[in-house]
Amino acid sequence: MVYTHVLQFFSDVSLFPSIHYSTQFFNLITFSGFVFCFGYVCQLAYYSKPFSMVYKKMFLTGLKTLLAFYISGLAFQVFVGNQPLNIETIMPIVLLQVIPGWSEFLVSFSLIILIGLGLFPILVWISNRPITFWVITLLLLATTWIDYSQITSTYMGLLIGTAHFPTFPVLQYLPFYLIGIYFAKYQIGLKWKYLLVSSLGTILFIYYLVTTDSQLPGRFPPSIYWIVGPTFFLYIYYIFSKWLDRFGKGIGIFKVMGENVLFYLLISNVFIFSLDSALSLYVVGPWTGLFFTICLLLVITYFINIMTVRVRK
Numbered sequence: 001m002v003y004t005h006v007l008q009f010f011s012d013v014s015l016f017p018s019i020h021y022s023t024q025f026f027n028l029i030t031f032s033g034f035v036f037c038f039g040y041v042c043q044l045a046y047y048s049k050p051f052s053m054v055y056k057k058m059f060l061t062g063l064k065t066l067l068a069f070y071i072s073g074l075a076f077q078v079f080v081g082n083q084p085l086n087i088e089t090i091m092p093i094v095l096l097q098v099i100p101g102w103s104e105f106l107v108s109f110s111l112i113i114l115i116g117l118g119l120f121p122i123l124v125w126i127s128n129r130p131i132t133f134w135v136i137t138l139l140l141l142a143t144t145w146i147d148y149s150q151i152t153s154t155y156m157g158l159l160i161g162t163a164h165f166p167t168f169p170v171l172q173y174l175p176f177y178l179i180g181i182y183f184a185k186y187q188i189g190l191k192w193k194y195l196l197v198s199s200l201g202t203i204l205f206i207y208y209l210v211t212t213d214s215q216l217p218g219r220f221p222p223s224i225y226w227i228v229g230p231t232f233f234l235y236i237y238y239i240f241s242k243w244l245d246r247f248g249k250g251i252g253i254f255k256v257m258g259e260n261v262l263f264y265l266l267i268s269n270v271f272i273f274s275l276d277s278a279l280s281l282y283v284v285g286p287w288t289g290l291f292f293t294i295c296l297l298l299v300i301t302y303f304i305n306i307m308t309v310r311v312r313k
Contacts, residue, residue, distance in 0.1 A: 001026065001030045001034075002265075002268045002293050002297065003289065003293040004022075004023045004026040004027060005102060005269070005272050006272060007019050007023050007284070007286070008102075009276050010275075010279055010289065011286075011289055015283060016286060019286055019289075024216060029230040029234060029237075031105050031173065032173065032230045032234060033176075033230065033234050034261075035109075035112065035173050035176040036177070036179060036180040036183075036234055037180060038112060038113070038177060038180060039176065039179065039181045039182075040180035040181070041180075041184070042113070042177075042181065043127070043180065043181040043184035043185050045057070046058055046116075046120075047120070047127065047181060047185075051121065055117060055120070058114075058116065059114070061113050062110050062113040062114040063110075064262070065109045065110035065113060066106075066107065066110040068106050068262055068266045069103055069107040070093055071270070072102070072106055072269045072270065072273075073093045073099070073100035073103040073106075074089070074090060074093055074100075075270045075273045075274065076100040076101055076103055076269070077098075077100050078273075079274045079276055079277060080101070081100070082277075096154055096155060096158065097154055099158070099165060099167060102269060102272075103269065104166055104167050105168050106265070108158065108168040108173070109262075111158060111159070111170050112173075112174070115170060116177070123178075123181065127178075127181050127182060127185050130182075137175045140171065140174050140175045141172075141175055141224060141227060141228070143171050143172055144172050144222060144224040146160065148163040148221040149163045151163070151164070152164060157169070159171060160172070161222065163220075163221055167221070172221075172222050173222070175227070176234075183238070189239070194235060195232075195235060197231070199231075199232045200231075201228035201229065201230075201231030202229060202231055202232035203232075204225055204228055204229070205217070205226070205228060205230075217229070253301060256301055257297070257301070263304065267303070268300060271299075272296075
């Protein structure tokens with residue numbers, strides 16, 4: 001996600017055509033992957049425990065993610081949108097009447113965890129019944145066929161999608177959250193049936209590309225082809241991450257990034273937004289952009305290490 005944001009802000013597709021393909025690929029897999037991981041860790045941290053033990057933590061996690069959206073959205077409006085830092089800029093963001101660009105995924109994370117809190121017993125009940133679970137997951141995919149153009153409310157757009165502004169609607173991406181819960185609960189590994197099903201989702205995406213002269217399916221709002229498109233890649237990433245967790249204990253920076261995902265996303269956004277005007281004449285290519293991204297992640301890692309050392313002391 002950070003690499004894609006760097007290329008979107010500091011590169012030019014007309015000069016580096018390959019960037020179009022890399023950014024679209026990462027756009028396809030990143031948010032869905034985060035939602036899947038979110039469901040996975042929520043199962044381990046929350047849904048596997050009694051509600052009375054975790055509801056406060058879930059609520060605080062939702063608020064913390066919402067605060068991250070406020071900070072990222074305000075940074076976008078000030079640095080990229082050139083809006084003044086005053087109450088007229090702040091309040092529409094706080095009230096979710098304005099959803100600034102490149103920050104909408106954060107408010108979706110917050111809504112998912114808060115909705116997961118409200119539906120806690122239902123999600124636990126569903127996860128204990130595999131057939132019911134998969135039926136509900138498939139039914140949620142059918143929500144991609146709603147008439148998005150009829151949704152004009154900002155709040156409804158965040159929940160079920162809209163054609164009037166970019167958003168990652170909770171309802172359409174909820175299957176990835178549920179599948180993450182399921183995979184964590186039953187510790188799913190490499191199984192051919194899941195590999196086959198995940199391949200079918202990506203094959204549908206490829207079929208759409210072939211039949212529309214390589215035109216991408218709708219992302220804002222999401223179509224069924226966009227939702228199921230990353231399934232094969234996400235399953236492969238999932239299997240690789242389990243292998244890495246088992247045999248790659250020494251790769252410390254990945255562990256730090258995994259434990260501080262929200263901080264990396266927020267601080268990288270603030271850095272990129274603040275540099276947007278200062279580097280407006282600076283254009284990076286794919287390799288320079290990758291180097292820029294690595295440097296940015298290392299700087300954030302350094303900040304985390306400083307704070308961690310202070311806390312330990």
